[in-house]
Amino acid sequence: MEFKLATSFDGKAILQLMQEGIAYLKAQGSPQWQDGFGPDEAKVMHDISQKHCYILVNEHQQIVGTAALIPGVDPAYTAISEGQWEGDAPYLSIHRVAVNSQFRGYGYAHLLLERSLLEAQHLGYHDVRIDTHRLNTPMQKAITKAGFQYRGVVHFPILNGERLAYQKINTQ
Template identity: 55%
Template sequence: MKFQQATLSDLPRLTKIMTEAIELLKKQGSPQWQNGHGPTAEKLTEDIQKHRTYILKTADDEIAGTIALIPGIDPAYTAITEGKWQGDAKYLAFHKVAINQQFRGQKIAAKLLEAAVHEAINLGIQDLRIDTHELNLGMQKVIKETGFDYCGVVHFPIPDGKRLAYQKIV
């Protein structure tokens, strides 16, 4: 598999993958990304144009998964509760993780996070942060399996914006 930055030509497929991920969360009973608060084509376009969106491609050139690597201070991460971050170094936030439904159950999410960790190291960033909804048990499992530690709770300014926050120092 190859980890690379997404381009605008990937947008139609990424939009479909995100739509499927939003529907999966809904079926699982999670309010995460629901009611217009999930990744949209406009948000994906912006992230691609800012070189933040990465994709994991198969040998057959299929997009198996996607993730956004967001540099800088995430406002929601500044007010962590029920715990604390491990230091205050420059960090990279991992957001908008989604797996192509054709590849679910094949450990692609773990491969995607591991590739993102390696990319962060290549970018010279050692403090990595990620969050997920408390009902997104699959994502929590993958986050923990890839070496992230639970640090507390962050709140995004949206309905059901409470998220479990994790960090990995490499």
């Protein structure tokens, strides 16, 4: 498996993964990414152009999964309730995580998060944050398996914007 920056050439395939993710969440009864609040082509291409979008590629050059690694302050993370962040060091947020529907259920979300954490360290970030909707239990499982700790609740300024927030501090 190779974890690498996505290019504009990968945009169409990544957008397909996002659309699959939106449909999967809907089928699970989760309002996350629904009603036009999910990743779209503009957001995917912006992530790629800013060199924030990464892909996990298998030996057959198929994109298994994708994640956006966003450095800097996330406005939704500035107000956390029912808990608090550990420390105030510069951090990197992981957003827009999606796994190819052909590869769901094989632990690739966990692998994607592990590789994201390694890339965060490579980029100089020891504080990594992520969030998900409380109904997205497969993602919660992958997040905690990757070593993230639950920190509280954050609110995005969208319909059904409440998210469970997690953090991992890499001390290595």
